[in-house]
Amino acid sequence: xxxxxxxxxxxxxxxxxxxxxxxxxxxxxxxxxxxxxxxxxxxxxxxxxxxxxxxxxxxxxxxxxxxxxxxxxxxxxxxxxxxxxxxxxxxxxxxxxxxxxxxxxxxx
Numbered sequence: 001x002x003x004x005x006x007x008x009x010x011x012x013x014x015x016x017x018x019x020x021x022x023x024x025x026x027x028x029x030x031x032x033x034x035x036x037x038x039x040x041x042x043x044x045x046x047x048x049x050x051x052x053x054x055x056x057x058x059x060x061x062x063x064x065x066x067x068x069x070x071x072x073x074x075x076x077x078x079x080x081x082x083x084x085x086x087x088x089x090x091x092x093x094x095x096x097x098x099x100x101x102x103x104x105x106x107x108x
Contacts, residue, residue: 022081035085038071038083
């Protein structure tokens with residue numbers, strides 16, 4: 001499972017459909033561009049809470065996935081605590097892999 005998600009992250013990055021880092025992800029969520037948000041399992045409680053609330057409000061699927069190091073490596077960068085996917089197709093496929101299609105949309 002993990003290799004598939006990281007592979008899709010790499011492809012999404014090459015396609016220019018990934019935003020990484022708190023500021024960029026938050027901006028993408030508010031602009032209604034984010035289709036999926038990933039927060040590292042080792043991100044701070046405040047970071048996770050902020051994105052869970054934002055995603056709940058804007059009805060965007062969110063998952064806790066991988067470490068900061070893994071998320072960063074998946075997109076060819078340094079450590080990242082949050083990422084978002086701005087492509088419907090990539091997001092849909094990742095959701096299927098991560099949760100069998102049952103994303104955490106609008107649920108806390």
